[in-house]
Amino acid sequence: MSDAPEVNRGVVTPVRVVIALCLVAPFVAMLWVGSYAKTDPEFAGIPFFYWYQMLWVLLSTVLTMIAYKLWQRDQRDRASEKGGASE
Amino acid sequence: MKNDVNGVALAVFIFFFVAVTVMGFLAARWRRAENEHSLDEWGLGGRSFGTWITWFLLGGDLYTAYTFVAVPAAIYAAGAAGFFAVPYTILVYPLIFTFLPRLWSVSHKHGYVTTSDFVRGRFGSKGLSLAVAVTGLLATMPYIALQLVGIQAVLDVMGVGGGENTNWFVKDLPLLIAFGVLAAYTYSSGLRAPALIAFVKDTLIYIVIAVAIIYIPIKLGGFDEIFASAGEKYTKAGVGGLIPPEAGQWTYATLALGSALALFMYPHSITATLSSRSREVIRRNTTILPLYSLMLGLLALLGFMAIAAGVQVTNPQLAIPQLFEDMFPAWFAGVAFAAIGIGALVPAAIMSIAAANLFTRNIYKDFIKPDATPAQETKISKLVSLLVKVGALIFVLTMDKTVAINFQLLGGIWILQTFPALVGGLFTRWFHRWALLAGWAVGMLYGTIAAYGVASPTQKHFGGSAKEIPGIGEIGYIGLTAFVLNVVVTVVLTFVLKAAKAPEGIDETKPEDYTADAGDPGVQVELPPATAGSSH
Numbered sequence: 194m195s196d197a198p199e200v201n202r203g204v205v206t207p208v209r210v211v212i213a214l215c216l217v218a219p220f221v222a223m224l225w226v227g228s229y230a231k232t233d234p235e236f237a238g239i240p241f242f243y244w245y246q247m248l249w250v251l252l253s254t255v256l257t258m259i260a261y262k263l264w265q266r267d268q269r270d271r272a273s274e275k276g277g278a279s280e
Numbered sequence: 281m282k283n284d285v286n287g288v289a290l291a292v293f294i295f296f297f298v299a300v301t302v303m304g305f306l307a308a309r310w311r312r313a314e315n316e317h318s319l320d321e322w323g324l325g326g327r328s329f330g331t332w333i334t335w336f337l338l339g340g341d342l343y344t345a346y347t348f349v350a351v352p353a354a355i356y357a358a359g360a361a362g363f364f365a366v367p368y369t370i371l372v373y374p375l376i377f378t379f380l381p382r383l384w385s386v387s388h389k390h391g392y393v394t395t396s397d398f399v400r401g402r403f404g405s406k407g408l409s410l411a412v413a414v415t416g417l418l419a420t421m422p423y424i425a426l427q428l429v430g431i432q433a434v435l436d437v438m439g440v441g442g443g444e445n446t447n448w449f450v451k452d453l454p455l456l457i458a459f460g461v462l463a464a465y466t467y468s469s470g471l472r473a474p475a476l477i478a479f480v481k482d483t484l485i486y487i488v489i490a491v492a493i494i495y496i497p498i499k500l501g502g503f504d505e506i507f508a509s510a511g512e513k514y515t516k517a518g519v520g521g522l523i524p525p526e527a528g529q530w531t532y533a534t535l536a537l538g539s540a541l542a543l544f545m546y547p548h549s550i551t552a553t554l555s556s557r558s559r560e561v562i563r564r565n566t567t568i569l570p571l572y573s574l575m576l577g578l579l580a581l582l583g584f585m586a587i588a589a590g591v592q593v594t595n596p597q598l599a600i601p602q603l604f605e606d607m608f609p610a611w612f613a614g615v616a617f618a619a620i621g622i623g624a625l626v627p628a629a630i631m632s633i634a635a636a637n638l639f640t641r642n643i644y645k646d647f648i649k650p651d652a653t654p655a656q657e658t659k660i661s662k663l664v665s666l667l668v669k670v671g672a673l674i675f676v677l678t679m680d681k682t683v684a685i686n687f688q689l690l691g692g693i694w695i696l697q698t699f700p701a702l703v704g705g706l707f708t709r710w711f712h713r714w715a716l717l718a719g720w721a722v723g724m725l726y727g728t729i730a731a732y733g734v735a736s737p738t739q740k741h742f743g744g745s746a747k748e749i750p751g752i753g754e755i756g757y758i759g760l761t762a763f764v765l766n767v768v769v770t771v772v773l774t775f776v777l778k779a780a781k782a783p784e785g786i787d788e789t790k791p792e793d794y795t796a797d798a799g800d801p802g803v804q805v806e807l808p809p810a811t812a813g814s815s816h
Contacts, residue, residue, distance in 0.1 A: 215374075216374040216377060216378065217374075219370055219371060219374050220371060220374070220537075223367035223370055223371055223533070223536060224367075224533045224536070224537060225533075226524065226529040226530075226532045226533050227526075227529055230360075230523045230524050230526075230529060231523060232522055232523055237503055238502050238503030238504035238505075238506070238507060239503050239507065239581075240507060240522055240523065242360060242363070242522065242523045242524075243363065243577075243581065246363065246366045246367055246370070246577065247366065247574065247577045247578075249367070249370055250366065250369075250370055250570050250573045250574045250577060251570075251574070253370045253371075253373065253374060253570065254373075254567060254570040254571075256374070257373055257374055257377060257566055257567050257570070258567040260374070260377065261377070261563055261564070261566070261567050264563070
């Protein structure tokens with residue numbers, strides 16, 4: 194993840210991998226147009242194509258939020274490891 | 281188009297317009313700092329905005345009136361293809377999550393006001409910085425003009441300034457007044473004005489969308505009916521459809537990706553970003569800004585509703601205002617029009633401030649008067665913000681609307697070419713400044729020529745933003761193709777130049793600058809402590 198080396202350069206930790214996955218997932222889902230270019234199943238009369246992408250607005254928001262929380266924790270851990278202040 | 285004036289709607293519209301005008305002027309006193317004659321104050325609101333103000337400001341800035349008119353208009357005209365705006369805005373946030381905090385930090389540490397400031401500092405190249413600044417200016421101008429087009433659409437439907445036979449002065453007077461007022465409060469209040477007005481704008485927009493998405497489908501017999509009649513229309517017209525055809529999928533994906541990459545290269549996005557108080561504010565915003573994307577998705581559906589409601593307009597841009605006029609009671613149509621009209625003022629103000637900052641910092645100070653004081657910088661910026669708006673106004677009044685739209689299309693392609701220098705620069709110093717400049721030039725040239733060669737049924741040139749990708753054969757977004765070329769040229773030339781030992785520029789930034797946060801030693805705090813504390 195390009196963002197990972199902010200505090201400690203080049204260290205890949207499981208948490209950082211999860212952060213990267215959270216941020217990459219929307220790209221895979223949205224750029225693979227063939228996976229959702231269809232009308233069925235409909236939801237409340239809205240073709241799949243539309244409600245699926247709207248659903249991804251929510252999914253990507255949740256994923257970005259998870260990434261944000263994990264990243265915050267990651268930074269805190271790093272800071273305390275280095276013996277610095279908590280923030 | 282109707283020519284009779286809708287009195288109630290107009291009265292409601294004027295009420296809101298006057299209200300935000302008063303707010304715009306009062307904004308000068310809002311959270312004012314002691315040193316009000318610096319560019320940080322006028323052009324970045326003192327770099328003091330917290331999470332919610334930044335949210336409103338960025339939302340008001342990125343989701344413009346033109347977006348509100350153009351996205352459903354595209355759906356109305358062509359169906360699914362117009363919906364790419366939704367995946368586009370989905371992809372923006374994970375993307376900026378990675379690089380925007382770094383830009384904030386380094387800009388705060390070194391007092392950068394524009395992206396060109398950063399590029400100059402990072403690569404020690406005035407030429408590259410100038411290229412980025414000029415691209416930003418070129419891309420922003422037509423964008424401002426399009427905000428006027430958005431206001432015009434609303435005014436047309438309300439019946440003011442419409443009519444083909446009225447003389448040009450009467451016809452354009454409402455627009456002239458709107459922009460005169462906008463120019464005046466931007467001049468006096470700077471970025472604080474759009475920040476304050478954005479609250480009104482977004483509240484109105486959210487109310488209108490919420491009502492529209494419930495009320496209109498009920499009146500039209502549900503989404504089943506809406507999509508059925510939309511599907512019928514596309515089949516009969518032979519244009520568009522409810523889902524993109526196999527051949528259109530590359531276009532859909534590349535447009536979404538290319539636009540997402542380009543969005544935060546625009547000067548106005550960066551201005552709103554740099555006005556925030558801390559690095560955390562930005563990261564937090566990437567998790568709450570998607571609310572706007574949800575709204576945009578719902579809004580796009582209005583395009584289908586316009587078809588189902590039998591809205592017949594020759595200019596698709598008028599479809600949504602006309603839908604509101606047809607479906608809503610007059611007073612609520614007025615609220616909806618006000619939402620669009622004010623929705624144009626906020627981004628137009630921020631864009632003109634961003635363009636003015638670019639000119640002042642990266643052309644005036646770098647090339648004309650290097651010893652300009654902060655007070656002089658602010659003065660020049662204020663003047664340029666006026667000039668930029670006058671320019672946009674002349675553009676819209678004298679030229680055909682399609683010219684503004686063509687340039688906006690080109691602007692998107694152009695601005696994407698600054699990505700390698702900016703985002704590349706945020707993560708690595710490896711790229712050579714001359715290679716970046718060459719890559720930029722190639723991208724600009726290819727993009728412009730390719731876009732010129734796209735014909736549509738109504739236009740010989742600039743008929744669209746997608747074209748066959750050389751070597752792949754699929755139809756893709758020209759901006760993204762140009763971007764890939766740009767990166768290839770940059771990388772290859774960097775190798776060559778490094779091998780040839782071409783002189784590198786001086787990098788004034790340090791690795792730790794990119795992670796600095798407010799409160800760290802050396803990070804400039806522009807606000808006097810009292811104000812900074814009370815705004816928390």
